Amino acid sequence: MQTQILSANKADTAATAAQIIKDGGLVAIPTETVYGLGADGLNEAAVAKIFAVKGRPQDNPLILHVAGAEEIEKFCHDIPASAYALADAFWPGPLTMVLPARDTVPKCTTAGLPTVAVRCPDCDVTRQIIRLAGVPIAAPSANISGKPSTTTAQHVLHDHDGKIELIVDGGPCRVGVESTIVDLTEERPRLLRPGGITPEQLIAVLGDLVVDKAVTAQIDKDAVVKAPGMKYKHYAPQSEVIIVAGSREKAAAYIHRHFQPGDRVLCFEEELPLYTNCNPLSYGKESDASTLSAGLFAALRKLDDPGISKVYARCPEGGGVAYAVQNRLKKAAGFRIINGEDEL
Numbered sequence: 475m476q477t478q479i480l481s482a483n484k485a486d487t488a489a490t491a492a493q494i495i496k497d498g499g500l501v502a503i504p505t506e507t508v509y510g511l512g513a514d515g516l517n518e519a520a521v522a523k524i525f526a527v528k529g530r531p532q533d534n535p536l537i538l539h540v541a542g543a544e545e546i547e548k549f550c551h552d553i554p555a556s557a558y559a560l561a562d563a564f565w566p567g568p569l570t571m572v573l574p575a576r577d578t579v580p581k582c583t584t585a586g587l588p589t590v591a592v593r594c595p596d597c598d599v600t601r602q603i604i605r606l607a608g609v610p611i612a613a614p615s616a617n618i619s620g621k622p623s624t625t626t627a628q629h630v631l632h633d634h635d636g637k638i639e640l641i642v643d644g645g646p647c648r649v650g651v652e653s654t655i656v657d658l659t660e661e662r663p664r665l666l667r668p669g670g671i672t673p674e675q676l677i678a679v680l681g682d683l684v685v686d687k688a689v690t691a692q693i694d695k696d697a698v699v700k701a702p703g704m705k706y707k708h709y710a711p712q713s714e715v716i717i718v719a720g721s722r723e724k725a726a727a728y729i730h731r732h733f734q735p736g737d738r739v740l741c742f743e744e745e746l747p748l749y750t751n752c753n754p755l756s757y758g759k760e761s762d763a764s765t766l767s768a769g770l771f772a773a774l775r776k777l778d779d780p781g782i783s784k785v786y787a788r789c790p791e792g793g794g795v796a797y798a799v800q801n802r803l804k805k806a807a808g809f810r811i812i813n814g815e816d817e818l
């Protein structure tokens with residue numbers, strides 16, 4: 475199969491993409507978070523292709539992308555008022571809600587769960603494709619399972635050239651990490667994955683939020699969890715990633731003591747001068763966490779190289795979008811974290 479790339483700005487791109495979706499094919503779609511690998515979310519055979527192409531475990535459900543909040547009643551039932559309040563505040567945007575699923579949603583999309591994840595992306599061409607196709611688009615991140623997510627059309631081409639019909643090129647993704655996921659099916663709203671909509675923003679609307687343990691700790695692969703995706707190895711380059719925490723100076727001292735030829739340093743732009751002899755790669759500014767979220771996956775992809783043995787990584791602290799960056803980087807590191815302050 476020849477994989478076509480069409481610019482999101484071309485007049486007939488959305489119609490071409492929508493036709494492929496209607497015909498049961500695969501289209502990589504741009505969104506503000508990461509590129510998604512999309513198919514008709516109501517077509518079992520099309521959804522099965524997503525799992526096959528990505529190498530995604532069958533028990534890891536997909537997010538249904540809709541063109542607006544008015545569509546969720548077709549796919550969800552017993553929708554709480556909080557869902558509409560969140561949609562009002564943050565849709566279109568990087569927020570996914572988990573709600574009770576109607577029977578219209580096939581089991582392969584929800585991985586057999588009684589719930590379904592829904593989101594309205596902040597990307598004009600993708601909402602237009604959904605509208606023209608007349609179906610919700612099921613889409614996980616467009617990377618090969620386990621690898622860093624795709625934030626450019628070139629990343630998608632690298633992972634899936636010849637395996638999907640079309641990539642819609644909308645340029646680099648603005649947010650750069652996957653959507654925030656909040657589960658609204660229990661008594662209290664639960665954060666399953668941090669993202670571009672911050673815990674602080676959710677609490678401002680919901681007045682309450684429980685943080686699931688999968689957000690902050692490694693989850694055993696046999697564990698029963700609310701968001702099945704969170705227990706798998708994720709976002710990881712081939713080399714071992716080690717987060718070095720602590721002050722700028724102590725972390726640099728630790729890294730200089732342990733750095734070997736063939737290692738790399740993943741740091742903040744402000745820290746580049748500290749690592750001139752350590753082949754450093756910056757992924758954004760510590761002073762602006764949105765640049766870190768936008769740059770993280772492209773950097774992890776550059777470091778996905780068999781010639782690299784260890785990556786010493788610097789991770790931002792604090793809340794807001796930095797919280798999502800911490801979550802992704804800790805997962806990429808398999809929660810290997812060294813405190814530069816403690817080590818001699």
Ligand code: AMP
Pocket residue numbers: 534535536537572584587589590591613614615652655666667700701702703704
């Ligand atoms: P990805 O699009 O690759 O970021 O994967 C989608 C994420 O949404 C995974 O972490 C899934 O586990 C999660 N997800 C999808 N549907 C549900 C659901 N019904 N309940 C909980 N988590 C879900």
Ligand code: MG
Pocket residue numbers: 614615623
């Ligand atoms: Mg993913």
